[in-house]
Amino acid sequence: GNSVTQMEGPVTLSEEAFLTINCTYTATGYPSLFWYVQYPGEGLQLLLKATKADDKGSNKGFEATYRKETTSFHLEKGSVQVSDSAVYFCALKGTGRRALTFGSGTRLQVQP
Amino acid sequence: GAVVSQHPSRVICKSGTSVKIECRSLDFQATTMFWYRQFPKQSLMLMATSNEGSKATYEQGVEKDKFLINHASLTLSTLTVTSAHPEDSSFYICSARFANSDRDTNYGYTFGSGTRLTVV
Numbered sequence: 707g708n709s710v711t712q713m714e715g716p717v718t719l720s721e722e723a724f725l726t727i728n729c730t731y732t733a734t735g736y737p738s739l740f741w742y743v744q745y746p747g748e749g750l751q752l753l754l755k756a757t758k759a760d761d762k763g764s765n766k767g768f769e770a771t772y773r774k775e776t777t778s779f780h781l782e783k784g785s786v787q788v789s790d791s792a793v794y795f796c797a798l799k800g801t802g803r804r805a806l807t808f809g810s811g812t813r814l815q816v817q818p
Numbered sequence: 819g820a821v822v823s824q825h826p827s828r829v830i831c832k833s834g835t836s837v838k839i840e841c842r843s844l845d846f847q848a849t850t851m852f853w854y855r856q857f858p859k860q861s862l863m864l865m866a867t868s869n870e871g872s873k874a875t876y877e878q879g880v881e882k883d884k885f886l887i888n889h890a891s892l893t894l895s896t897l898t899v900t901s902a903h904p905e906d907s908s909f910y911i912c913s914a915r916f917a918n919s920d921r922d923t924n925y926g927y928t929f930g931s932g933t934r935l936t937v938v
Contacts, residue, residue: 742929749824749911749929750862795861804915805852806927810861 708733708800712809715793719786719816727781727794727812729770735801739763739772739779742795744811750795753781791816820846820916824930831902831937839897839933841912847892848914853885856909856932868895902937909934 713728731737738757742750754763759774768783779796796809821844831837841851849870854862866876866887874887884906886898895914899906912930 740927747827747932747934749822749931750913751929752927804850805864805867806913807864808854808861811859813859 708737708798708803708807710796710798710807710809712794712796712812714810715813717812717814719814721788721816721818722785723816725781725783725786725790725814727796727814729779729781729796729809731777731779731796731798733777733798733800733807737798737800739770740797740799740806741768741770741779741781742797742808744793744795746792753794786814786816788816788818790814820914820926820928822848822912822914822928822930824912824933826933827931828934829936831935833903833937834901836898836900837902837935839899839910839912839935841895841897841914841930843893843914843916846914846916848895848916849892850915851889851895852913852915853887853895853897854911854913856911862911865897899935902935904937907935907937 709732711730740755741753743753744750754765756763756772762771770779770781793811793813795811797806823842825840851868853865856862865880866874868874868887868889870889876882889895911932
């Protein structure tokens with residue numbers, strides 16, 4: 707079946723530090739890949755997505771590249787802000803499956 | 819566009835009672851909605867897929883008689899937790915699939931803001 711593995715958190719960074727959150731996946735066929743962000747007490751918001759190999763999703767300074775050869779979709783940001791503190795979920799939509807499969811989430815804490 | 823409204827945001831109920839959670843699509847028709855459960859510091863676990871006008875499809879291990887899902891219209895899906903117990907306390911999130919204008923994907927997903935259920 708489909709699965710998503712994320713690095714465990716929490717990740718604690720100082721403001722303006724570089725961020726990487728690792729995500730790898732297992733899926734048959736050609737899944738679409740997503741990063742969602744969840745702020746405290748809220749639902750999930752789509753951060754970025756990529757639908758085929760070598761695609762790069764980007765939004766609000768965050769980037770992730772769909773790497774089929776390493777089955778990875780790592781999230782990066784060059785300079786984090788306190789307002790980026792949230793839980794980040796990597797997810798995939800597999801072929802023939804309507805629902806998304808989520809990773810365990812990674813909590814990011816950015817300190818001023 | 820593609821906004822989903824979920825209510826209530828928080829609910830506290832007594833053990834043995836039932837609680838209904840509503841999820842409405844505000845500006846689109848949602849033929850398919852998904853119900854997830856999120857345990858503290860853990861990921862979202864898919865409970866069931868709700869299809870307008872037909873029975874929900876439950877994931878393995880989810881009690882369909884305990885978690886009743888109704889999707890009677892294209893804009894409303896409800897999850898009723900029956901005879902709630904403290905172990906049902908969790909964060910429940912609905913999600914709807916919508917037609918996407920993005921040519922890369924046919925569908926997008928939007929999420930409700932979640933319902934924090936506490937059973938005492």
